[in-house]
Amino acid sequence: MxxxxxxxxxxxxxxxxxxxxxxxxxxxxxxxxxxxxxxxxxxxxxxxxxxxxxxxxxxxxxxxxxxxxxxxxxxxxxxxxxxxxxxxxxxxxxxxxxxxxxxxxxxxxxxxxxxSETEEFPMDNPWVRKEIQWKAELAEKLAAQARADADRFAQS
Missing domain, CATH: 3.30.70.1060 (Dimeric alpha+beta barrel)
Structure with missing residues (x-):
């Protein structure tokens, strides 16, 4: 993909x-x-x-x-x-x-x-590794926000 x-x-x-x-x-x-x-x-x-x-x-x-x-x-x-x-x-x-x-x-x-996909960059670069971690943290934050939005919508 x-x-x-x-x-x-x-x-x-x-x-x-x-x-x-x-x-x-x-x-x-x-x-x-x-x-x-x-x-x-x-x-x-x-x-x-x-x-x-x-x-x-x-x-x-x-x-x-x-x-x-x-x-x-x-x-x-x-x-x-x-x-x-x-x-x-x-x-x-x-x-x-x-x-x-x-x-x-x-x-x-x-x-x-x-x-561009992260995999296209050198995996031994510390900034590439940090970006992978940041993306994982962002995904968790966005999922939590989406759950909160869905809960607010369900209550209205």
């Missing part, structure tokens, strides 16, 4: 077109929800999140020393990252099949990249 990240990139023209068409946000949430449900039922979804608008973000530019932080929005950007999925699939071809199913429209692109 291999992990792939699907990165949603939206152009300002696509955002303007959606605003002009007055597309109901609930419709968007429903279509994305159905897609996410399909990914979960197939057992390939590891993570997926939408991102807030660029006005809540910032860019750190390492061309200077010290690095320069610039608050959003970013007028120079031709496309903005609006969300992502991380899938655990058997191949590049399977990642491509899922990417083609994402319910997106004109002016939106989906960049698909394979996520």
């Amino acid at each position: 291999a992990r792939y990240m699907l990165i949603m990139r939206v152009s300002p023209e696509a955002e303007a077109m959606m605003a002009e068409q007055e597309i109901d946000f609930d419709q968007i949430i429903e279509s994305m929800g159905r897609f996410n449900e399909e990914l979960m039922k197939a057992g390939v979804l590891l993570a997926g999140e939408g991102l807030t608008g660029p006005d809540e973000g910032f860019v750190v530019d390492f061309d200077a020393d010290p690095p320069v932080v610039t608050d959003g929005p970013y007028t120079e950007a031709k496309e903005l990252f609006n969300g992502f999925w991380i899938l655990d699939v058997s191949s590049n071809e399977e990642a491509k099949r899922w990417a083609l199913k994402v319910p997106l429209g004109p002016g939106v692109k989906l960049e698909v990249r394979r996520v």
Whole structure:
């Protein structure tokens, strides 16, 4: 199995077109929800999140020393990252099949990249070994948080 990240990139023209068409946000949430449900039922979804608008973000530019932080929005950007999925699939071809199913429209692109696996790095490196331990600790923390969220949901 291999992990792939699907990165949603939206152009300002696509955002303007959606605003002009007055597309109901609930419709968007429903279509994305159905897609996410399909990914979960197939057992390939590891993570997926939408991102807030660029006005809540910032860019750190390492061309200077010290690095320069610039608050959003970013007028120079031709496309903005609006969300992502991380899938655990058997191949590049399977990642491509899922990417083609994402319910997106004109002016939106989906960049698909394979996520490097820890095993691709030298196992004798102490920082690689530390990362393996950190990932195990993070998995435990996320599982505990998911259980707490499920308990809160069940009580409401």
